[in-house]
Amino acid sequence: MTVKIAPSVLSSDFARLGEELAAVEAAGGDWIHIDIMDGHFVPNITFGPAVVKAMRPHSSLPFDVHLMIEPADPFIAAFAEAGADVISVHKEGGPHVHRSLQVIRSLGKKAGVVLNPGTDVGGLEYMLDEIDLVLVMTVNPGFGGQAFIPAVVEKVKKVKALTGDRPIHIEIDGGVSTANAGLLARAGADVLVAGTSVFKGGTEADYRRNIQALRDSL
Numbered sequence: 001m002t003v004k005i006a007p008s009v010l011s012s013d014f015a016r017l018g019e020e021l022a023a024v025e026a027a028g029g030d031w032i033h034i035d036i037m038d039g040h041f042v043p044n045i046t047f048g049p050a051v052v053k054a055m056r057p058h059s060s061l062p063f064d065v066h067l068m069i070e071p072a073d074p075f076i077a078a079f080a081e082a083g084a085d086v087i088s089v090h091k092e093g094g095p096h097v098h099r100s101l102q103v104i105r106s107l108g109k110k111a112g113v114v115l116n117p118g119t120d121v122g123g124l125e126y127m128l129d130e131i132d133l134v135l136v137m138t139v140n141p142g143f144g145g146q147a148f149i150p151a152v153v154e155k156v157k158k159v160k161a162l163t164g165d166r167p168i169h170i171e172i173d174g175g176v177s178t179a180n181a182g183l184l185a186r187a188g189a190d191v192l193v194a195g196t197s198v199f200k201g202g203t204e205a206d207y208r209r210n211i212q213a214l215r216d217s218l
């Protein structure tokens, strides 16, 4: 599978979100990664469905919405209506993650399950028929710009062994850079979320160079 680059808007200039979306699309990004944080499941607060809806007309790329909220279920429909294409929930995002995944699919969206660095792959084998994506966190969620946790690469390999040839994306999020993108792709990842390493520099030309550098490093 070709590796997709998903710029994370957490590292963008929030005062110019529309322009930033257009810039990373023009620069070659494949998906737009949007981190939804509630100040409870993670120690930070970001966007609600209204902001995602306001972002939607500014990009034709798939919106990859990562719900770092607990409980996630009451908000899934609102993010679907706001324009999400992929919606991912944490294993710890509610009492019945399998049901949350079914709800996401029932709304016509791709469903993802998220594994924090300290969360094991156990149980994933029972969700394979309900998921389109496994999001493996390589930092503890909440903030951009954190250091990549190398120990998680082994988990990526375990996820790949479980998903096999199924059409399930393996997405990596946290500290992705030219130093580890190739390693992650060889471990089985096919979607790389990148905040700092895409948005550094602040201009469309920088984003194009940064995305190309990630692709070249594969």
Ligand SMILES: O=C(CO)[C@@H](O)[C@H](O)COP(=O)(O)O
Binding pocket: 008, 009, 010, 011, 033, 035, 066, 139, 140, 141, 142, 143, 144, 145, 146, 173, 174, 175, 176, 193, 194, 195, 196, 197
């Ligand atoms: O989910 C998160 C952080 O919780 C990420 O999506 C960050 O936005 C990644 O940022 P970098 O580590 O690439 O700077």
